[in-house]
Amino acid sequence: MSDPDRHASSDAPVVAMHDAPAAILALAKARRGPHVVVGITGPVGSGKSHLAGLLSPCVLSSDDYLPDYEHIEEHRRDLPELADYASLGEDLAHLRRGVARDIPVWSFQTHRRESTRRVDPRPLIVCEGIHSLHDLVVASVDVKVFVEAPASVRWSRWEHLERTGVRGWGVEKAKGFFHGVADPTFARYAATYRRLADLIVVNDAWRP
Numbered sequence: 689m690s691d692p693d694r695h696a697s698s699d700a701p702v703v704a705m706h707d708a709p710a711a712i713l714a715l716a717k718a719r720r721g722p723h724v725v726v727g728i729t730g731p732v733g734s735g736k737s738h739l740a741g742l743l744s745p746c747v748l749s750s751d752d753y754l755p756d757y758e759h760i761e762e763h764r765r766d767l768p769e770l771a772d773y774a775s776l777g778e779d780l781a782h783l784r785r786g787v788a789r790d791i792p793v794w795s796f797q798t799h800r801r802e803s804t805r806r807v808d809p810r811p812l813i814v815c816e817g818i819h820s821l822h823d824l825v826v827a828s829v830d831v832k833v834f835v836e837a838p839a840s841v842r843w844s845r846w847e848h849l850e851r852t853g854v855r856g857w858g859v860e861k862a863k864g865f866f867h868g869v870a871d872p873t874f875a876r877y878a879a880t881y882r883r884l885a886d887l888i889v890v891n892d893a894w895r896p
Contacts, residue, residue: 698883700834702887703888703890704889705735705835708739708887708889711887716830721830722811723783724811725780725784725828725829726740726813727814727815727825727826727832729819730835730837730889731878733842733843734835734842735889736817736820737749739833745810746813747814748780748807748813750771750816750817750822751794751796753771753773753776755771755772766818766874768822768824772792773824773825777825779807783807788809790805793805795856797855799856818877819877834884834885835889835891836888837891839871844894846866
């Protein structure tokens with residue numbers, strides 16, 4: 689399968705992963721306001737969560753707004769119209785105004801929402817996930833970032849998570865979902881998200 693993020697042009701600058709935090713912080717500093725929202729998108733396994741953690745302790749994931757998988761056909765589980773991204777956009781808008789929010793917590797072990805957690809606004813608020821630049825979310829995002837990596841590298845990262853028990857499916861089921869659902873679904877939206885980006889981050893080195 690070809691990489692879904694390689695087929696869209698963009699005038700955004702391109703940086704390597706190790707230069708990304710400094711580049712993103714510079715873009716955020718240029719935005720006015722006490723709270724700035726950074727949205728980080730990219731295909732599964734590209735390194736979105738890792739990059740988000742380097743930027744701020746205030747991180748929201750679009751995964752937490754997914755539907756309960758047990759009620760959804762497998763091939764439709766990553767479609768953005770089935771997730772509650774209207775609420776994600778509202779939560780980001782409130783945080784950007786300095787208002788704390790209770791947000792959902794979605795489990796990769798049970799594949800459903802299990803609880804909520806309180807998020808307090810910080811100067812830098814990060815939203816990461818494959819649909820963090822979706823139409824219902826992007827209006828609340830100030831700095832838009834697209835992370836890309838080859839499919840082989842991305843699958844190696846996901847495989848590591850399954851082998852170490854971080855995710856709850858096991859390698860074979862996860863591999864089928866990666867190639868049959870996650871990548872094809874993201875490919876439908878990759879061109880749009882990439883064109884929106886203020887910065888392209890290349891993360892093509894595998895790390896456990």
